[in-house]
Amino acid sequence: MSPLLEVNNVSKAFGGVQANHDISLQVADGEIAGIIGPNGSGKTTLFNSIVGAHPIDRGSIKFRDEELSRLRVPHIARRGLLRTFQQTRIYKQMTCVENMLISRPHANETLGSMLADFDEADYREAGELLELVGLYAKRNLQAGELSFGQQKLLEFAMALMNNPKMLLLDEPTAGINPTLINGLLERLVYANRELGITLLVIEHNMRVIMSLAQRIYCLAHGQLLAEGAPETVRNDPRVIDAYLGGQ
Amino acid sequence: MDNIQLLIETPPFALQLVIEGVLLGGIFALAAYGMALVWGVMNIINIVQGEWVMLGGFIAFALAQWGGVPSLFGIPVAAAALFAIGWLAYHTIIFRIVDRDLFTSILATFGLSILFQQLMNQIFGADVRTLESGLGSWYFFNSMVSISQTKVLGFVLAGVIAVVLTIFMRSSRMGQAIRATAQNARAARILGIDTDRVYAFTYGLNAAVCGAAGAIVVMAFTIHPYQGLIYTVRSFTIVVIAGLGNLPGVIASAFGLGIAEQYAGFTLGAEFQNAFVFLLLVVILVARNLKLQRRREVLR
Amino acid sequence: MSAAQLATAAGPKARVAGGYTALLIVSLLAPLVFPAYVTQFAFLWVLVVIALCWNVMGGEMGYNSFGNIVFFGVGMYATSVVQVGLYGDVGAYTAAKGGLALDLTVTQYFVGLGVGMFAGALLAVALAGILGLGMLGLRGHYFAIGTLGLGIAAAELAAGWDWIGAGSGMVPPNYPDAAGIDRTTVFYYLAFILAVATFFTLKRLRRGRFGLAINAIRDDEDKAEAMGLHTTRYKTVAWCVSAFFTAFAGGIVGNIVGFIDPRTVAFAGVTYGVWMVLMTVLGGKGTLWGPVVGAAVFHVTQELFWTYLLGWQRVALGLLIVLIVVFFPKGIVGYIRDKWPEKFGYTVDESATGAAADPAQQGGTR
Numbered sequence: 001m002s003p004l005l006e007v008n009n010v011s012k013a014f015g016g017v018q019a020n021h022d023i024s025l026q027v028a029d030g031e032i033a034g035i036i037g038p039n040g041s042g043k044t045t046l047f048n049s050i051v052g053a054h055p056i057d058r059g060s061i062k063f064r065d066e067e068l069s070r071l072r073v074p075h076i077a078r079r080g081l082l083r084t085f086q087q088t089r090i091y092k093q094m095t096c097v098e099n100m101l102i103s104r105p106h107a108n109e110t111l112g113s114m115l116a117d118f119d120e121a122d123y124r125e126a127g128e129l130l131e132l133v134g135l136y137a138k139r140n141l142q143a144g145e146l147s148f149g150q151q152k153l154l155e156f157a158m159a160l161m162n163n164p165k166m167l168l169l170d171e172p173t174a175g176i177n178p179t180l181i182n183g184l185l186e187r188l189v190y191a192n193r194e195l196g197i198t199l200l201v202i203e204h205n206m207r208v209i210m211s212l213a214q215r216i217y218c219l220a221h222g223q224l225l226a227e228g229a230p231e232t233v234r235n236d237p238r239v240i241d242a243y244l245g246g247q
Numbered sequence: 248m249d250n251i252q253l254l255i256e257t258p259p260f261a262l263q264l265v266i267e268g269v270l271l272g273g274i275f276a277l278a279a280y281g282m283a284l285v286w287g288v289m290n291i292i293n294i295v296q297g298e299w300v301m302l303g304g305f306i307a308f309a310l311a312q313w314g315g316v317p318s319l320f321g322i323p324v325a326a327a328a329l330f331a332i333g334w335l336a337y338h339t340i341i342f343r344i345v346d347r348d349l350f351t352s353i354l355a356t357f358g359l360s361i362l363f364q365q366l367m368n369q370i371f372g373a374d375v376r377t378l379e380s381g382l383g384s385w386y387f388f389n390s391m392v393s394i395s396q397t398k399v400l401g402f403v404l405a406g407v408i409a410v411v412l413t414i415f416m417r418s419s420r421m422g423q424a425i426r427a428t429a430q431n432a433r434a435a436r437i438l439g440i441d442t443d444r445v446y447a448f449t450y451g452l453n454a455a456v457c458g459a460a461g462a463i464v465v466m467a468f469t470i471h472p473y474q475g476l477i478y479t480v481r482s483f484t485i486v487v488i489a490g491l492g493n494l495p496g497v498i499a500s501a502f503g504l505g506i507a508e509q510y511a512g513f514t515l516g517a518e519f520q521n522a523f524v525f526l527l528l529v530v531i532l533v534a535r536n537l538k539l540q541r542r543r544e545v546l547r
Numbered sequence: 548m549s550a551a552q553l554a555t556a557a558g559p560k561a562r563v564a565g566g567y568t569a570l571l572i573v574s575l576l577a578p579l580v581f582p583a584y585v586t587q588f589a590f591l592w593v594l595v596v597i598a599l600c601w602n603v604m605g606g607e608m609g610y611n612s613f614g615n616i617v618f619f620g621v622g623m624y625a626t627s628v629v630q631v632g633l634y635g636d637v638g639a640y641t642a643a644k645g646g647l648a649l650d651l652t653v654t655q656y657f658v659g660l661g662v663g664m665f666a667g668a669l670l671a672v673a674l675a676g677i678l679g680l681g682m683l684g685l686r687g688h689y690f691a692i693g694t695l696g697l698g699i700a701a702a703e704l705a706a707g708w709d710w711i712g713a714g715s716g717m718v719p720p721n722y723p724d725a726a727g728i729d730r731t732t733v734f735y736y737l738a739f740i741l742a743v744a745t746f747f748t749l750k751r752l753r754r755g756r757f758g759l760a761i762n763a764i765r766d767d768e769d770k771a772e773a774m775g776l777h778t779t780r781y782k783t784v785a786w787c788v789s790a791f792f793t794a795f796a797g798g799i800v801g802n803i804v805g806f807i808d809p810r811t812v813a814f815a816g817v818t819y820g821v822w823m824v825l826m827t828v829l830g831g832k833g834t835l836w837g838p839v840v841g842a843a844v845f846h847v848t849q850e851l852f853w854t855y856l857l858g859w860q861r862v863a864l865g866l867l868i869v870l871i872v873v874f875f876p877k878g879i880v881g882y883i884r885d886k887w888p889e890k891f892g893y894t895v896d897e898s899a900t901g902a903a904a905d906p907a908q909q910g911g912t913r
Contacts, residue, residue, distance in 0.1 A: 051773065055543050072543055077775030085773075091766035093833070094759065095893065102759040106775045114777070114784060117755040137896045142888075162774055292688045294695075343873050350611055353691050354824065354872045357613075361821065362865025369862060476699065483692055518714075522703035525696040532693045533681035540684060 002065055004029040004166055004198050005050070005081070010059030012042075012049055019045040021222045023059075027166070032192055032199045034213030036206075036233070038242055042222040043202045044086060047168050051083045052076045064165070078107045080165030086174065086202075088151045092144030096135055096154055099143050100126035103158040129157040132187060149176040153184070160191055166198040167191070173205050181205070185212060210234065218242070250514050259391040264509040270398040271468070272505030273405040274300075276498045277460040278478050279485035280409070281453035287491040288429040288449045289345055294356040295336075297478030298363040299454045303329050303461025304376075304470035305367055311378050318378045318466045322404065325462035326455040333454025337447040345446060360475060367472040377469045401467035408459055413494065425449055429492070477524055484528045487535065578735050585731040589803055591846045592738035594826060596745045596796040598838035600789040601823040603749065606832030607758065608785050609765030610683070614694030615793055616820035617678075617701045618671040620813035622794025623801035624711055625667030627719040630659040634720075641712035649720045656723045664798040671794035672787045679783040686768070695816075702814035716808040719801055734803050741799065745792040750835055752788070761785050765833070817861065825868055831878030840879050 003026035012020040019042045027033045035043050049056045052073045061068045063081050071079075091099050101118050104125075130136045133153040138146065143154055152172065159167055172188065173181050185208060191197045203209040209216065209230070216233045218226045220242035226233050233239055254261045278300055285293045306328050307321030316324070340359065344352045382396040416422035428435045428445045436442050457478075464470055485504055489496030507527065512520035578585045597619060604612040631640050634655055640647050651659065678697065685693050706714045722730040752758055760781045763771045771778055800819075801807050811818070822845065830841020853860045871878075877885060884891045 052543060053773075072540075072772075073769075074772045074775050074778065077773055082775070083773060085770070089767050089770040089773075091763045091770070093766050094762050098759050098762070102756070102763045102771075102776070103774055106777055109777045109780065111784070113756070114760070114781065115752060115755065115757050139896065140892055140894050142893055158774065292692065294692075340869055340873060347876075349687050349691075350605075350609075351872055351876055353611060353688065354828070355869050357821075358865050358868030358872060360865070361817065361868065362862060365817075365859075365861035365865055369859060476695075480692070480696055480699075487689075516707070518707040519703065522700045522707065525700035525703065528696040529682070529693050529700070532685055532689050536684045536689070537681070 002062075003027055004064060005200065006060075006062040007046075007050065008060045008062070010046070010049055010061060011057045012045055012054070013057055014045075018222050020049065020056075023219070023222075023224050025217050025224070025227070027198060027200050030192070030196065030198055031215065032188075032201065032213050034209040034216040034230075035200065035202045035219060036204070036209055036216060036239075037219035037225070041219040041242075043219055044170060045222075046219070047083055047170055047202065050076075050168065051081065074106075077162075078105075080163075081168070082159050082162055082164040082166070083168040084155050084159055084170055084172065086170040088148065088155050088175075090143045090151050090155050090158065093142060095140050096130060096143055096146070097123075097126055097139045099154060099158055100130060100161050103161040105163045126161065129160050130154075132160075132190070133157045134183070149180055152176055156184075156187070160195065160197070164197060166200065169199060169201045169203075171202055171204060173203065173208050181208060188212060206234070254513070257391065259388040260513075262388075263392045264513055265506055266392070266394055267398075268506030268509040269502050270394075270402045270505070271508065272498075272502035273402040274460050274464055274468075275478075275481050275485060275504055276501035277405050277408060278457050279482040279489070279497050279501055280412070280494065281456040282479075282482040283486045283489075283491050283493075283497060284425075284449060285453045286486065288425055289341075289446055291341070291345065291352045291356065292349070292483070293453065294353060294479055295359040295363065295475075296453075296457060296482050297475030297480075298360050299329055299333065299457035299475075300461040300464060300478045301367060301470055301472065301475045302332065302363060303458030304465035305371055305461075305472075306458065307462035308371075308376050308378060308465045308470065318380060318462075321378075321465075322459050322462040326459040329458025329461075330451040330455035332458075334447055334451035336454070337450040341450055342443065342446065360479070364472055364475050371472065373472060375469045375471045376465065378466050380466055395467070398467045401463040404463055405460065408456065409494075409498075412456065421445070421448055425452075477521060480525060480528050484524075484531060487528075487531060574739055578732050585729070585735050586803065587846075587850055589731065589735040589738045589799070591843065592735075592742040593796045593800055593803075594822065594842040594846055595742045595839050596738070596792055597819060597823040598826040598830070598842045599742075599745050599749055600793045600796075602827045602832055602834075602838045603761070603785055603789045605824065606827055606834070606837070607753065607765065608761040608782065610782065610785075611691040611824075612694045612786070612789070613691060613816070613820065613824070614678075614682075614697040615789060615823060616698045616814055616816055618675065618790035618793040619797040619800075619819055620701055620705065620809070620815075621671050621674060622664070622667035622797030623807055623813045624705065624717070624797075625670050625794070626660070626663035626798030627717055627801055627807060628711060629663035629666045630656075630720050633659045633662065638710050641710065641717050644712070644715050651720055651723055653723045653726045656720065656726070659720065660798075660802065664795055667798050668791050668794040671790040671797075675786040675790035676783055679786045683779065683782040683786065698814060698816050698820055702810045702816065705809035705814060712807075712809075714809065716806055716812070718806055722802075731803070734799055738796075738799050741792065741795050746839070748792075749788075753835065757781065757784065762833075817864075821864065821868065825864070825871065827878075828876065829871055829878055831880030831882070831884070834878075834880040834884065837878050837880040844879070 005027040007023060007025045010020055010023045011018070023046060035046070037043050048054055050061055050068070052068060052071055052075070056069050059069070063079060066079070068076055091102070101122055104122055127136060127139070130139050133156060135150060135154055135157070138150070143151065146154060152175070156172065173184060176184060188199065189212070192199055201209065201213060213230060215228065216230050217224060218233055218236070218239045225242055226236045226239050278296060282293055282296050285291055303325040306325040307318060310316040310321045310324060311318045336359065340355060344355050380397040382400065384393045384395045386393050416426065424435070424440050424445050425448070427440060428442050432442050461470065481504060485497055485500045488500040508520060508524060511523035515523060577588050597615070601612065601615050604610045604615065628637055631637050631649060634651060635649050640649065682690065682693055682697070705711060711717055760776055763776060764778055764781060768778060797813070801812070804812055807813050826841035826845045827838045828841070829845055830839065831837030856863055
């Protein structure tokens with residue numbers, strides 16, 4: 001069986017800076033994979049390449065056996081491959097419920113459906129997911145009024161509302177109060193196990209990524225340094241070198 | 248259509264249009280350079296840009312007509328007056344919108360634009376005005392090509408202003424502070440540059456450059472209260488083509504726009520020349536954006 | 548929870564219904580009680596319509612369209628061209644510069660007017676769709692100034708097009724004397740019906756997917772794209788909706804004024820074009836009632852005080868824009884909303900706090 005997401009030999013340069021060089025990775029359906037690497041190692045660039053935020057120089061990106069590298073952001077999102085942002089992005093002037101409602105899937109949009117009302121099922125699902133992330137009580141507050149951590153949770157709930165096949169999470173625990181991290185982890189695992197969403201997670205918090213991911217890729221200087229089970233990667237001397245600035 | 252044939256059969260006519268276009272383009276370049284300056288340093292699209300040109304023209308006109316001041320002398324006076332007006336505008340209005348969203352800055356400068364346009368209409372009336380320089384024209388190719396000496400003088404003066412401006416930006420302390428602020432306002436502030444003063448000066452400088460350009464316009468061409476917006480749109484078009492901080496690009500695009508306008512006016516009829524300028528802007532914006540979209544980007 | 552519970556609490560239903568009824572009665576009776584001011588009242592409704600339409604773009608979607616005046620002018624010209632064209636030759640009519648009067652019967656006149664206004668509106672929608680393909684890909688400054696260019700270009704083109712009268716403009720057909728009802732009264736009620744239709748259509752649309760989608764585009768278009776929203780389609784539909792009603796307003800204004808000048812009536816950037824923006828900002832952009840309130844306040848102020856300004860109105864207009872945008876950008880309704888957010892439904896649901904902290908518990912708690 002071919003993997004859900006297949007990145008083959010992708011390279012991307014910004015001017016003279018080689019942000020990604022010849023990167024290949026696979027994520028199987030239903031798994032949780034992690035990407036680690038020091039700052040500036042090209043993790044977010046790779047995410048942007050996958051979701052179509054910029055063109056890639058070389059290589060191919062396949063999602064469910066379909067080539068993505070020429071599609072644009074919304075088209076890729078509608079195929080069920082969604083990302084969250086490192087600098088959390090939500091619709092600040094809209095209420096939490098509205099943020100959720102408008103995040104429903106948009107795959108089959110016609111003029112009629114665009115002008116339609118939301119139905120009872122939309123409201124129900126929005127409420128359920130807000131409850132899942134503990135924001136139900138604040139559902140009628142403007143999203144911009146929430147704390148940074150709450151916005152992050154809302155963004156995650158919005159992603160779930162979109163009913164994706166796969167979710168790319170860019171540092172989901174960055175900036176979140178440490179006491180909330182465990183709760184967030186549980187929700188990630190819940191999304192994976194119960195909702196069947198494949199996850200690819202960029203994370204700096206080693207404890208989080210080691211307990212969450214089944215397989216980990218480590219990037220450094222735009223290149224793939226190591227891959228494998230969390231234990232293997234953690235004990236790889238090259239990874240330790242990269243993090244401690246051995247180079 | 249007859250005119251197109253005329254152009255092909257009689258090359259001197261085409262040459263005439265090119266020369267007129269370049270002479271006109273010199274003025275456009277000044278206004279566009281000022282717009283790029285304010286845009287780059289303060290991140291404001293200054294819709295009132297064209298009104299500064301128009302104001303400069305009316306100041307020079309009033310001085311010459313009622314004060315008997317020679318029209319050449321009107322140029323520095325208009326520049327100085329516009330610097331003061333720009334500086335005042337900054338300290339009353341513009342400083343409040345520097346860090347605000349684009350909606351606010353566009354609409355506020357648009358409001359200023361209407362304010363000055365209507366003010367001049369009240370004071371001077373809607374007539375088209377010009378100053379007689381008393382200079383003649385040069386004739387070539389059996390008088391098929393004529394070049395107005397006033398326009399050439401205006402072009403040379405625009406060049407002088409551009410050179411002075413470039414030297415100022417390169418070597419003076421204020422010029423360096425302006426360039427530093429354009430690159431990174433926060434860093435400049437941390438390093439002790441008074442960015443508020445820089446902004447005020449930049450805004451005043453832009454107005455002064457436009458004022459000088461306006462004083463040339465009233466001498467070599469014509470002015471009227473409602474012509475501001477078209478200068479704004481021309482400046483914007485030029486900056487969009489050339490990009491920020493690209494003086495050679497600004498000059499080249501300004502000449503290009505001047506020539507294109509002359510050709511459009513000649514072939515489509517003078518009544519469509521303004522429409523051409525505005526539609527050209529739309530076409531260029533859309534074309535650039537479509538090109539970027541193929542690279543998964545948008546015009547920002 | 549039900550949709551009603553989740554939706555913002557608009558206050559007791561009866562009071563809202565009462566408010567609407569009172570407004571309806573006042574509006575219906577206004578021309579009978581104050582016959583001298585019927586034209587001004589008609590203009591009020593027209594201003595409400597163009598402000599509401601501008602708000603869809605500038606307020607709800609964050610696309611500052613200075614080009615909506617194009618649809619106003621197109622609607623105005625198209626209405627009159629159809630009015631004339633159904634019963635005569637447009638070219639000859641405009642060439643006579645008003646010297647060629649069309650004597651229409653009552654039926655002819657109203658058929659022409661109706662067909663003309665719908666034709667104008669459909670033409671404006673088509674135009675918005677076509678222009679939108681290119682223009683709506685532009686963002687921020689570029690869209691604002693690009694549409695500004697469109698508005699002026701339209702005026703210049705109309706002023707150069709002989710068939711519709713070029714610079715000397717066009718006169719809509721005379722109102723038939725035999726109609727038995729006063730001309731201004733007819734247009735008052737037309738404008739009122741248009742305003743009501745616009746208001747309730749937009750009220751309905753902003754609650755559903757369309758409304759939230761364009762709000763999302765305003766708040767963060769990149770995020771909306773990353774969530775798979777059909778941003779281009781929504782933006783195009785928004786501009787088409789905006790164009791549709793604006794064109795009707797144009798058709799009505801052309802007939803009330805009785806003379807269509809390309810630069811100062813049809814594509815009148817300095818008056819209607821600026822007013823629609825100013826009224827929306829004054830009332831509160833991005834709110835339902837803002838444009839209505841803004842239009843009313845602006846129109847009343849203008850009628851009461853501006854005659855004293857003796858030609859300085861437009862200078863004052865420029866100053867007013869600067870002052871409102873810089874010092875009062877939220878507008879009247881926006882200010883009230885910030886002051887009393889709970890009245891607008893921005894509340895914390897105390898009864899639900901603490902519930903469902905554990906994802907395992909989810910489901911069945913409502």
